[in-house]
Amino acid sequence: xxxxxxxxxxxxxxxxxxxxDRREWTMRGPYCEAWPIYHAIYDxxxxxxxxxxxxxxxGSTVWRSDDxxxxxxxxxxGLTYGDExxxxxxxxxxxARAGDRLLVGAEAPGIFESKDDGxxxxxxxxxxxxxxxxAWDDPANQPPGHLGISGFVTDAHDSDNFFAIVxxxxxxxxxxGGSSWTPRNKGLRRDWPADWEDVGFCVHKLVRSxxxxxxxxxxxxxxxxxxxxxxxxxxxxxxxxxxxxxxAAVHPHDRETFYVIPVDGGHGRTMHDGKATVWxxxxxxxxxxxxxxxxxxxxxxxxxxxxGMTIDEHDVPGVYFGxxxxxxxxxxxxxxxxxxxxxxxxxxxxxxxxxxx
Amino acid sequence: MPDVRLxxxxxxxxxxxxxxxxxxxxxxxxxxxxxxxxxxxxLRDRLVAEGPALRxxxxxxxxxxxxxxxxxxxxxxxxxxxxxxxxx
Numbered sequence: 001x002x003x004x005x006x007x008x009x010x011x012x013x014x015x016x017x018x019x020x021d022r023r024e025w026t027m028r029g030p031y032c033e034a035w036p037i038y039h040a041i042y043d044x045x046x047x048x049x050x051x052x053x054x055x056x057x058x059g060s061t062v063w064r065s066d067d068x069x070x071x072x073x074x075x076x077x078g079l080t081y082g083d084e085x086x087x088x089x090x091x092x093x094x095x096a097r098a099g100d101r102l103l104v105g106a107e108a109p110g111i112f113e114s115k116d117d118g119x120x121x122x123x124x125x126x127x128x129x130x131x132x133x134x135a136w137d138d139p140a141n142q143p144p145g146h147l148g149i150s151g152f153v154t155d156a157h158d159s160d161n162f163f164a165i166v167x168x169x170x171x172x173x174x175x176x177g178g179s180s181w182t183p184r185n186k187g188l189r190r191d192w193p194a195d196w197e198d199v200g201f202c203v204h205k206l207v208r209s210x211x212x213x214x215x216x217x218x219x220x221x222x223x224x225x226x227x228x229x230x231x232x233x234x235x236x237x238x239x240x241x242x243x244x245x246x247x248a249a250v251h252p253h254d255r256e257t258f259y260v261i262p263v264d265g266g267h268g269r270t271m272h273d274g275k276a277t278v279w280x281x282x283x284x285x286x287x288x289x290x291x292x293x294x295x296x297x298x299x300x301x302x303x304x305x306x307x308g309m310t311i312d313e314h315d316v317p318g319v320y321f322g323x324x325x326x327x328x329x330x331x332x333x334x335x336x337x338x339x340x341x342x343x344x345x346x347x348x349x350x351x352x353x354x355x356x357x
Numbered sequence: 358m359p360d361v362r363l364x365x366x367x368x369x370x371x372x373x374x375x376x377x378x379x380x381x382x383x384x385x386x387x388x389x390x391x392x393x394x395x396x397x398x399x400l401r402d403r404l405v406a407e408g409p410a411l412r413x414x415x416x417x418x419x420x421x422x423x424x425x426x427x428x429x430x431x432x433x434x435x436x437x438x439x440x441x442x443x444x445x
Contacts, residue, residue: 033369057366057414057440058403074370076402088407 003356004312005068007049008322009037012346014051016069022318022332025341031072032063038093039307042354043117045097050118052104054091062092062104064118068356078121079104079112087126087137094307096152099159101177107148108137109166111178124178127166131183131196136169151306153206153215163206163230170201171217173230187233189221205248205306206230209255214284216258218248218306223260225285236285241272247309251334252317256284259291259311259319259335261304270301270324278309278319280335294338295329302327307350314355322348359383359430361393364440367404371397386417387426389436404438414441 006017013030014037032051035058040051051063053074061076081087087108094105102114104121113124127133136147151165160177163184170188172181183198194200202220209215215226217233222243224233237243244265251257258281263269271277276295279288296302303324312318319331326345331338363376374397382392387409394401406412409426417424418437430436 033366055366057364057412058370059406059412061402075399077399079402080407083407083409085407 004314004318005042005354005356006310006320006328007040007042007051007069007350007352007354008328008342008345008348009040009051009307009350010322010326010346010348011036013037014040014049014063014069015342015345016049017328017342019341022314022330025330027342028069030346031065031069032074035061035063037063037349038091039095039350039352041095041097041350041352042356043097043102044354046117047356048117050095050102052092052095054093060089060092060106062095062114062118062121075119076121077119078123079106081108081110081123091148093148094151096154096162098152098154098162098177101159103152103154103162105149105152105164107167109148111149111164113178125174125181127164127172127181130166130169130172130181131199132169136166150204151206153208155208155212157212165203165206168202170199171203171206171230184230185233186231187235188217188219188224189235191221204246207248207250207258209250209258210252211255214255216248216250216285218245218260220244220265223248223285236281239288240279241277245304246306247304247321249309249311249319252311252313253315254282257282257334258285259309261309261321263303268301268303270303274299274301276300276302276329278321278331278335278338291331291335291338293336294331301325305349307352308348310351310353312353312355318353320351320353322351324348358432359389360433360435361389362435362437364438366440367400367438370403371400373397374400383430383432383434385426385430386419386424386428386436389430390426415439416441 008015013034015029019025035053049065054060061074063074096103110126111124112121150167153163155161170185185201205218222235222237242262245262247261249259275297278291309321328342330341416439
């Protein structure tokens with residue numbers, strides 16, 4: 001059986017959790033000199049691991065390992081808005097591979113690309129020209145957690161097509177590699193006044209299923225589904241314990257199956273009632289089932305961030321999530337049963353999974 | 358040659374960099390940093406933000422006095438780069 005490898009980004013470095021059978025797991029790390037890491041991914045195109053980092057002392061950078069974590073280098077060459085622009089990078093927080101481009105999202109909002117596998121970077125887009133974008137840098141407009149690019153969704157068949165989420169503003173799609181952008185927020189709920197019809201939405205997490213037409217998103221207010229590749233959205237919250245959450249994952253072989261972790265939307269941002277639960281739908285959100293077998297069900301006040309859950313591509317997929325209190329839970333049977341495979345880690349920002357032959 | 362002292366968080370990022378590197382530049386703080394960057398590319402980014410300005414939690418002292426990027430550095434100056442106590 002090929003190796004299943006998790007890259008776990010934490011507030012104190014990157015960790016690797018790996019297994020040959022998805023039953024026995026080993027862990028190594030911390031890597032990246034224990035810098036705060038916001039997203040770590042395995043890049044199947046070249047076998048490298050990348051980690052987006054931001055140090056209070058030494059600024060933002062992207063770490064890179066070409067040997068599955070044994071050795072690391074880092075570069076932020078070109079990762080700047082320049083000395084003349086008032087916009088500054090406070091953090092890089094999300095990574096994605098799109099064809100020959102490695103993308104990294106920054107706050108203040110901007111997308112940088114690398115065409116040499118993370119050695120050098122250049123600014124691809126700030127999504128300027130979108131309604132209200134001239135005020136995105138205004139401190140008075142900053143939502144909690146600040147305003148930046150918080151996620152990408154790429155298209156395995158078209159590297160010029162990808163989505164970017166601007167935190168607190170909405171989702172945008174490019175079909176020309178980042179030259180132009182279209183808001184994709186039609187039909188989303190918002191419970192607050194907004195100046196424009198097409199932006200002003202709080203998209204937490206966006207995922208695309210094996211059928212590119214079918215997408216899902218966890219929003220600040222509600223779970224949503226799209227059947228037309230993000231052109232429009234329908235709410236599918238009914239049956240969940242709340243409308244708020246961050247993490248979401250879609251089944252790699254079944255477009256109707258989708259996983260989400262609702263959390264309290266107030267200050268707590270932890271799972272409801274102290275019961276650790278992943279919710280699964282098998283019918284595209286018409287009904288939801290709580291998946292709790294093996295998860296702590298008493299006094300388990302666990303938070304999971306937007307990159308904190310992932311799913312592998314085995315025939316029977318494994319689901320994984322990492323918590324703000326440093327546990328990693330895994331299910332090798334599509335969420336039916338769960339095991340804690342790592343604990344006592346620093347607060348977890350992201351979990352990514354890869355299958356390595 | 359100024360007596361340069363770097364924080365311990367910097368040296369793991371750049372193979373061969375010591376905490377007391379030899380720098381044959383004594384113009385300004387930025388001049389010293391740029392000379393180090395020429396030998397260890399990327400080092401400037403770890404100390405200097407857009408502006409340019411020192412990163413907010415990086416403090417530099419020249420002969421015991423708080424300094425900025427344009428502060429002069431003399432032939433026998435001591436230049437301390439400090440990663441300020443912060444965080445948890």
